[in-house]
Amino acid sequence: MNGKTVGIVGYGSYVPKFRIDAEEITRIWGEEAKRVKEGLGIQEKSVPDIDEDAATLAVEAARNAVKHAGIDSKEIGALYVGSESHPYAVKPTATIVAEAIGATPNLTAVDMEFACKAGTAAIQCCMGMCVAGMFKYGMAIGSDTSQGRPGDALEYSAGAGAAAFIIGTENLVAEIEATCSFTTDTPDFWRRPGADFPSHGGRFTGEPAYFKHVISASKMLIEKTGVKPAELDYAVFHQPNGKFPLQAAKMLGIPAEKVKQGLITPYIGNTYSAASLLGLNSVLDVAKPGERILMTSFGSGAGSDAFLIRVLDGIEKKRGRARSLQSYVDEKEYVEYGVYVKHRRKLKSL
Template sequence: CKAGTAGIQMTMGLVESDMIEYGLAIGADTSQGAPGDALEYTASAGGAAYIIGKENTIADFNHTCSFTTDTPDFYRREGQPYPSHGGRFTGEPAYFKHVLSAAKMLFEETDTKPEDYDYACFHQPNGKFYLRAGKKLGFTSDQIKQGLLTPNIGNTYSGAVPLALSNILDIAEPGDNIFVISYGSGAGSDGFSITVKDEIVERRELAPKTQSIIDQKTYVDYAVYAKFKGKIKM
């Protein structure tokens, strides 16, 4: 689930080393859940893409860092159509250990604190984990609410943090600072400190607004969902 932010980090490295001038980093995914599994309640699909370079940018990456351990809280056995998860184990020591550790590392390496940021967003397998992480780190509801999309569109896995960030950039103003922490089972978290530039004002309308796309969603019943997800076998 942190493949999207890992892609951003790799593209940052290629740009910084002058191997490429601009790169396209995409975080997109389709979440899976067995019939009746808790994962079905937030199963979703979505993604966001970012052009990364040194010139003509709308925001700067001030710093990035990562925290990883061997904590397999989520996995798919070979040949199995659906993934398995560790139940409560996915909270502690998986999600919260990595998100909070990466966040504290980012604070230390940038010599910043929650009050220095205008917005913050985290990986969001559900709304509860997201809100709890923000509260534990000392962010206010005003700082974290713009990035919380799971209650509206579900968990988009690798697309979750890129989408949260795009929703923040849709309203952010020049000079705003954004705190970003992803999470991926296995397990690890990537952290980013971002500052919005003046150029965002004139270029914001070049991309569709995240909320405008969300507003186009339509609801279907479970039978239609199961059919198109291939859960009904003949």
């Protein structure tokens, strides 16, 4: 970018251990399990423990990222946490994370919010600042313990997870060759202050929101870089359900096989700010040097950030330093709807 190489120095993930099967939710609301699972492409979703929130998830992912990168936390000059479930309305999640990874006090830190894409916006900020030489490393995190109103379609998808990326200009595992964004004012999904659950436009969240932004940003990146869809080895899209990313890939002429490695919503639900980043995490866990990845996020309200990423030789020697995303996906314990309600404090009295 601007004649300088910038990219990913290390990354880490975290997914809570508990899961609820979509079938268990259909049991409560009298819906047909097969229809819901096939319709949304979601088998089960992650459920945070009672003592977990977006900050604790972010800390676990950030600690894994530091281990993976093998850097001194004190060299992190900026730390951004993107989330729509920050534990405080006022008081940053980013300071909690910075303290917990030992990056304080010589850094800048701030919380970001843009529905599901604040984490990728944080990566763009870190890229610019690293290229400008303001500091050696920046950390961008997407973390959410997302909420869905009981009985709403979101209840099948709203999961919990976090992904952290350390951005820098040297010692890279992958280069970010280019990035661009597509942003409009589109009222597809929102949550007002003090509201417990988000509201959304139902079908309106699809065509004029998700697809318009994801496709436009991806196409803009493809035109800007001249990369052909056939030259891409993997494509990762924001994944509010298990279906949308496959449809987006089809619209862009990318075969479904290139999307599957980065599609994890069917197993852990939509992790909002972490969703596309966990998809990228999953791809980087298996990608070989030289392979190219398209990642396009989406945040309601609405916007998409697209990235073209090339995996570098450096990825091999850092593999296995921190826990893999797959190990978190595989370590699970199912809970019943009642326990899920307690964990998510969905009863007013909790």
